[in-house]
Amino acid sequence: MKILVPVKRVVDPFAKVKALPDGSGLDTSGSKFDVNPFDEIALEEAVRIKEREPETEILAASIGGPECEEQLRKALAMGADTAILIETAEPFDPPGVAGELAALVEEWKPDVVLMGKQATDDDCNQAGQMLAALLGWQQATFASKVEIAGGTARVTRETDEGTETLEMPLPCVITADLRLNEPRYIALPGIIKARSKPLERRPPKTGPSPKTKVLRVEAPPPRPPEKKVGSVSELLVELRGRGALP
């Protein structure tokens, strides 16, 4: 089985991020970057499948500048067999990412695309579903359990009400949610071994034709300052005063 895992380079999801003073984007000066946490979960799932079925091949792919090599090396260290960097300086929005990934799927012909449900920088939650639509494949988003056997994927997914389980023939796109697994810690030998694994670079096959454009990024309006209350009765008096209690 062949599994494609797209990997996005994102600004450290646990650091505070500010907007640039001119509002043109995120101020990432001095920021660390990492693999989008949901893509890391997707990759971990692919690696676990490979551990059960050693015939499995995993390709990690990233779209972006040369700096994305860092994230692809991490993917290789986690257990991807090969990596491809689709190198571009142009911004790709989710429809663009889906289009470019669809071209890669045509070329590499995976049975499954496993990717994060959303990126923690733009929080769009679009690319996986758009890719599935472009390919005419089935999809299982927000996955919390994945079983693949005999050309069928059985995916338990988180829903607004709880969970549901879908069954679908391969090929399909599966997007990972938080509780699918806990990604492994990468030990030093894995990092060293990853340096010699193949990493191909090539330009995009599709032209950038963004369907959306970010005009401005800014801090949200501040909330009024907090008021400390000393007791439960004082809190309830305040809340009644604001008409907030039934």
Added chain:
Amino acid sequence: MRALLVAFDPSESAAIAGFGKALGVPCDLLLLSGEPDSGYGAESAKAARLTELPPADALAAGLAEACSGYSHIAAVTSMRAKDVLARLAGLIGAAMVTDAVSAESPTVFKRPIVAGSLVATVEALASPLVLTVRPAGFEPASPAEAAFEAISLHCEGKARRIESSEGGGSRPELTQAKVVVSGGRPLKDAETFERLIGGLADALGGAVGATRAAVDSGIAPNELQVGQTGKIVAPDLYIAAGISGSTQHMAGIKDSKLIVAINTDPNAPIFEHADYGLVMDLYQAIPEMLEALKR
């Protein structure tokens, strides 16, 4: 320009029609399931009366046919809306804006990014445009009589649902509740969580929420998770008990009108975002509140 406002069930109609008003273009309402109640001022209303919402591949295919000719297709944001509408956008080659919180014009919208720490103003460069919309940003529309036209959606797909958990219980839906009481890891176990957090929610007629840590440790079910990757809530009153206030959790509660934080740690980040802060052990504070609310 003409917008198709999609309500997965009748509980979403007023909110999505409110967005339609803010958008300022003529709107039609499409109700996918449930019995039609009100058209909420849409120019025309259609009801598909699906008895069960099919998986995304089938539902998006049905919607792709139904939305032909529309410049905007919008639904209230939810996991199912993101699942289905992003696929729809892929099928029809649309631009997409997720989690819109305001409409500056029919093509320019604001939306939160990076777990709500920043707000982006986004312009759609292509048409049609698919949106998921956060109700907190828009005034709900008032009920208005409407004649619903029956339509049938051709939902064909290869994914099959073989199991699903029932939603529910008697509490209000988390994303629509006027009061939400949430608890974190200090609640110890499921029984304590239900007794204290559930008890206070019931006393206030509210819904129950939880942090990722509480869900991960099995204290609360996953559908109660509030935050960047869980539910986005926007109640009039949000009470956070034993919650430190990670960026990821705050992303889910920023639209709340009043935030009350109860925490033993006076330096917990949640206090920076709260309107009222009570530095107290929740095991003391919540029973006291329950007692006081009885009176």
